[in-house]
Amino acid sequence: MREGEKLKKQGVTFKRVIFWVITILVMIGILGPLLWIYLTAFKSSADIFAGSLNRQLIFTPTLENFKRLFVQFPFFKTLGNTLIMSLGSTVLVMIVALPAAYSFARWNTGGGHILFNTIASRMFPGVVASIPFFIVFRHIDLLDKHIGIILLYMYFNVSFATFLLYGFFRDVPVELEQAAMIDGYGRFNIFRKVVLPLVLPGIATTSVFCIIWSWNEFLFAFLFSRKVATTVTVLISSFWGSIDVQYGTMAAGAAISILPTLIAAWFMQRYIVRGLTFGAVKG
Amino acid sequence: MARKENGDIALLDSHLIRKPSIWEVLSNEKYFKWMLALPLIIVLLVFMIYPLIFCLYKSFFQVSLSGNALFIGLDNYRTMLRDTGFWIPLGRTFQVTVICIVAELLIGLGLGMLWNRDFKGQNIIRGLILMPLLVAPLILSIVWNFLLEYNIGFVNQVLSAIGLARVKWWDPQGALYTICAITIWQWFPFSASVLLAGLKSLPKDVFEAAKVDGAKGWFVFRKLTLPMLSPLIIIITLLRTMWLIRLFDPLYGTTRGAVNTELLDWMVYRTSFVYFDIGYGSTLAIMSLFLTMIIGAIMFRQLIKTLNATN
Structure with missing residues (x-):
């Protein structure tokens, strides 16, 4: 009896983990590209065209894009x-x-x-x-x-x-x-x-x-x-x-x-x- | 009915006292309702009937760049029937419509079933999934074009970082499917939201009764959930069909009709505004209109029926 309950409880926890993994993945999928717009907006051209993942994710924010957009x-x-x-x-x-x-x-x-x-x-x-x-x-x-x-x-x-x-x-x-x-x-x-x-x-x-x-x-x-x-x-x-x-x-x-x-x-x-x-x- | 009598009595009263003013005559229900609809009717006539007649008329002509028109009867239509430049985009549009709707419905149904329970942060999640829906499709397509760029695009960089091969998202074999994927990405939140709202509103006692009777999950889904959701599935399918056969913006933001991605509206656009062949463009436009009108007629009858059923 006890074993059964334990197993059932594990099953519930497992289901809950699966639930949140899927939910979080979907949210990343939906919001990621939108977030990427905002990240890219604050990147220098050098970082954007660097072609390395590190420089895409870790970069010094700059306003040069906005400046160019407003001026040119x-x-x-x-x-x-x-x-x-x-x-x-x-x-x-x-x-x-x-x-x-x-x-x-x-x-x-x-x-x-x-x-x-x-x-x-x-x-x-x-x-x-x-x-x-x-x-x-x-x-x-x-x-x-x-x-x-x-x-x-x-x-x-x-x-x-x-x-x-x-x-x-x-x-x-x-x-x-x-x-x-x-x-x-x-x-x-x-x-x-x-x-x-x-x-x-x-x-x-x-x-x-x-x-x-x-x-x-x-x-x-x-x-x-x-x-x-x-x-x-x-x-x-x-x-x-x-x-x-x-x-x-x-x-x-x-x-x-x-x-x-x-x-x-x-x-x-x-x-x-x-x-x-x-x-x-x-x- | 009772209200109508009231209106008649009011009119009768004013008759007894004096000659009704023009405003009173127009406030009479019989005229009033048409007066209210008149601006719309005028707009429809000007903006719908006129372009229709214009295109129909021009479709019998060969119009040169200088604007000289030569009557050629049905030649444009004959050309069109033999023109693969018409049939291939038409087939592609059909293909895109089917792929997108099936995928959106499956993902939407899956997420609807997943989220159809009470959990922490459910309102936030339900709000956040709507975020892409109202963003300009053109801008999203440009962003995706950037994300899926071969060398510097984020997706390919991630793929190569985890040891997978980079994907040529925009090569002639796959570009159409990439466009489908972008469209699905923007629109699956729509079907998920609609189906989730539908699932939440289903009567709970029916499901409890089924559980008591010992019905298994898949059986309940197939025999109870799905039939009860079918009006919503029909609405989603019809609305999405309407939007998908008009797909234009994502093409402009990505391939611009190149690499085997030209769709129905892009073809009309290219013929009329790039080649400026107004005669043949009009013919294609008429055909495009004809096809969409058939689908539209089916769909809006259904939509009005659903509206009437829910009220």
Whole structure:
């Protein structure tokens, strides 16, 4: 009897060890590459290109990469551009998606067909849309302009936002609105005073997602900008296209530009699954 | 239904007193709901229907670099059907989609099962695994390109330090799989999180009953856990399909379509924006769109169904 218990206990400890070994390995696998960006950002070129593991791991931190990034490249300008485009497009997305999502959730406007088409437009390949827009933008002089890329980002995010908001609006009980209507509220006031406060977390979540998708977007930014409206992803991508690959500068740029998305990932934990599944999984 | 009557009564009242103002007419449910949806409908028409018609139209032309268009009927489509430059990337895209989804689901399911218990630091772990998900895929691909560099890349240095041979991650035989691996690395936290959330929400009494009946682990997994998770597995598969057939950024950050890694969207991009062959590019774009629309139609019907089922 005693022996059996002892064996069982050993088995439990063994299982626990296995559990933590796997867990820690997975965490290293996930966080390692992200950490590597930050390590590389503080390394001198000599250490990066040394080709020895010791010098990769044990090195004297230096700010030379950041200095080069700030002085030789328009890093802050592109960061500012990215910020303007992300925020601008998100405001536009909300203006369009918020009323529409409410309409779909509340009255099933269009019997689900418009909602279906909205979400199907998310399938629309960016490259396909790029060809006609490139030609039109060239005619109306929107190439390499902030507003041009803002419009594209709005198009790129509007279906996602509508669908996600639709899910949040559906969570608002109809009875609440009916009660407000009996109390003599007009339709606009019902929306503003009853529904809006309840979906505020949903609006915040959707906005943050739209900002992040725009922040990360590459294809449109790459095709529709030249010098003026370049975004930070385009700048970072240019570091490795050139003849000498500037890993240090690239890492410094990446370290700064991914910081907001990492922070968002941490603070939005509860909503990430819901957002990424278009609201289908509440997580 | 009751609310609708209310709306009618309100309208009736205003009729009795005076002629309704334009705002009152528009607040009538019948118009109000369309008014709310109107901006979106306009955006969809401009940003979806227009490019579609444009590409469809241009696909019947041979457009020269100077912009002169020559009507050639279905010639672009005939060329495409015989063009290995179309079929090979299409097959590759299919291959990448299948590999990534299967791997992500297996890893996600494994980790979900592993972490589906109470342990110290579980919230921190669940938060930390989400970290790569929101990072720009382009930046991650450049970082991986650096990590997997043959000489100075960290991975190869570790491999040679522990006495293994360095791997040529970007040679024509393996580059496509390397790109798959990068994508899987970024996205397995997604399926792990979704499946873990699903596992946590499964009713416990069913499993206890199965245990009482003496059911073994594998049997319980196959007959209980898996069927109950299947809606989530379907959602993951559909969403990931949608993202994977659009895979573009990781290519730009790594191989740029070289060494046998050209995928569907890269091919459209190269034809239209590198060779600037708008006519043929449009044809390829239409085909790419057509294929993705079919998959999209299947997937979003399912998604809306799930949404309706959960509410």
